[in-house]
Amino acid sequence: MELLTDIPVKRVYRSRVMEVDFNNLEFGKYVSDHMLVCDFKAGEWQLPVIVPYANLSMSPASLALHYGQTVFEGMKAFRMHDGHINIFRLEKHYERFARSLERMCMAVPPQEMFTEGLLKLVSTDKSWVPQQAGCSLYLRPFVFASEARFGVKISDEYRFIIITGPVPELYAKPIRVKVETNYVRAAKGGTGFAKCGGNYGGAYYPTQLARKQGYDQVLWTDAKENKFIEESGMMNVMFVLNNKLVTPPLSDSILDGITRDSLLTLAAGLGYETEERPVSIAELENAFRNNTIREAFGAGTAAVVAPIDTICIGDTDYMLPAYGPQSLLNRVKDGLQKIRLGLSEDIYGWNRVI
Numbered sequence: 001m002e003l004l005t006d007i008p009v010k011r012v013y014r015s016r017v018m019e020v021d022f023n024n025l026e027f028g029k030y031v032s033d034h035m036l037v038c039d040f041k042a043g044e045w046q047l048p049v050i051v052p053y054a055n056l057s058m059s060p061a062s063l064a065l066h067y068g069q070t071v072f073e074g075m076k077a078f079r080m081h082d083g084h085i086n087i088f089r090l091e092k093h094y095e096r097f098a099r100s101l102e103r104m105c106m107a108v109p110p111q112e113m114f115t116e117g118l119l120k121l122v123s124t125d126k127s128w129v130p131q132q133a134g135c136s137l138y139l140r141p142f143v144f145a146s147e148a149r150f151g152v153k154i155s156d157e158y159r160f161i162i163i164t165g166p167v168p169e170l171y172a173k174p175i176r177v178k179v180e181t182n183y184v185r186a187a188k189g190g191t192g193f194a195k196c197g198g199n200y201g202g203a204y205y206p207t208q209l210a211r212k213q214g215y216d217q218v219l220w221t222d223a224k225e226n227k228f229i230e231e232s233g234m235m236n237v238m239f240v241l242n243n244k245l246v247t248p249p250l251s252d253s254i255l256d257g258i259t260r261d262s263l264l265t266l267a268a269g270l271g272y273e274t275e276e277r278p279v280s281i282a283e284l285e286n287a288f289r290n291n292t293i294r295e296a297f298g299a300g301t302a303a304v305v306a307p308i309d310t311i312c313i314g315d316t317d318y319m320l321p322a323y324g325p326q327s328l329l330n331r332v333k334d335g336l337q338k339i340r341l342g343l344s345e346d347i348y349g350w351n352r353v354i
C-alpha cells in the first residue's frame with residue numbers, strides 16, 4: 001500500500017461549520033464536512049480518499065441491507081486545554097473493530113489505514129471539534145457489505161467509511177433502568193461482543209416496551225437463566241457494592257467497552273477495589289435491602305458515565321441515593337475528563353495527540 005499520510009483530500013467548497021450551534025449540540029444531529037471512504041474489492045483494500053460528506057449511491061441488492069453484515073465503532077476526539085486535539089484510545093478501538101469484523105466474516109481495514117485515516121480526517125475537520133466543556137467530536141468508523149447480489153452469501157466487497165460530528169455530553173440527568181428477564185440481547189456463542197448493527201436492531205423492541213413503562217433503558221440479563229446482569233445494550237453497567245466497583249465479567253455476550261476498561265483502571269488508580277464478576281439479580285435485591293449498594297451507572301463512549309437512580313426488578317422500583325462530587329462515578333468521570341483534556345498526566349497512554 002502507498003503511504004497513507006498521502007490520503008488525498010477533496011475539500012468542500014464551503015464549510016457548513018458556521019451552521020452549527022455549538023452551545024446547543026444534540027447527539028447525532030450534525031455531521032462534519034468530510035468523510036473517509038475506502039472500498040474492498042477483488043480481495044484487496046483500494047486507496048482511501050477523504051471527500052465532502054454526501055449521500056452514497058448503492059445497489060438495492062447490497063448484501064448489508066439484506067443479511068446484516070455491518071459493523072461500527074464509536075469513539076471520540078477531544079479539544080485539549082492547550083488547543084491540541086486528541087483521539088482517545090485509538091489502538092483499543094481498532095482491536096475491537098477487527099474482532100467485530102472477524103466475527104461477521106467481513107474484511108478488516110488495515111490498522112494504518114484506520115489510524116492514519118482518522119488522524120487525517122480529524123485534522124481536516126478540526127474546526128468541528130468543540131471547545132465547550134464535556135463536548136467532543138464523535139467518530140464513527142464503519143464497514144458494510146457492499147456487494148450487489150441477493151443470494152445469501154458472505155460478501156466479497158465492503159465499504160469502509162468514517163464520518164464524524166460534534167456531540168454534547170449525554171445523560172447529565174440520572175436514568176431509570178428496568179431489569180429485563182423476558183427478552184435477551186445476546187446469548188452464549190452469539191454476536192453480543194461484536195459491535196454489529198443487528199444487536200441493536202434486535203434490542204429496540206424490548207427497549208421500546210420499557211420506555212412505555214417509564215424507563216430509559218433495560219438492563220439485559222443472561223440468555224440462559226435470566227439471573228445475571230449483563231449490560232444495558234449501549235453501555236456496560238457498573239455498581240458500587242460494599243464500597244467496591246463491581247461489573248460483570250466480559251464474555252461473548254457482553255461488549256468489551258473501552259469506557260468500562262478505562263473506568264476500572266482509573267478506579268483502581270484512585271485506590272478503590274474493583275471486581276469483574278457475575279452480579280445476580282438476587283444480589284442486587286439483597287444489596288438494596290441491606291443498604292450495601294451505593295451507586296449504579298452505565299459506562300460508554302457516548303455518555304461516559306450515565307448515573308442510574310432507579311432500577312426496576314420485577315414489580316419493584318429500587319432507588320439509589322443522589323450522587324455527590326465524592327461519589328465514585330463522579331471521581332472516575334472527572335479523572336477521565338482531566339486526562340482527555342490534558343489537565344492531568346496521561347499515565348496510561350490513552351491520548352493520541354494530533
Ligand SMILES: *Cc1c(COP(=O)(O)O)cnc(C)c1O
Nearest residue numbers: 233234235255257258259300301
Ligand atoms: C459500544 C457499546 C458499549 C460501550 O462501549 P464503549 O467502548 O465504552 O463505548 C457497551 N455495550 C454495547 C452493546 C455497545 O455497543
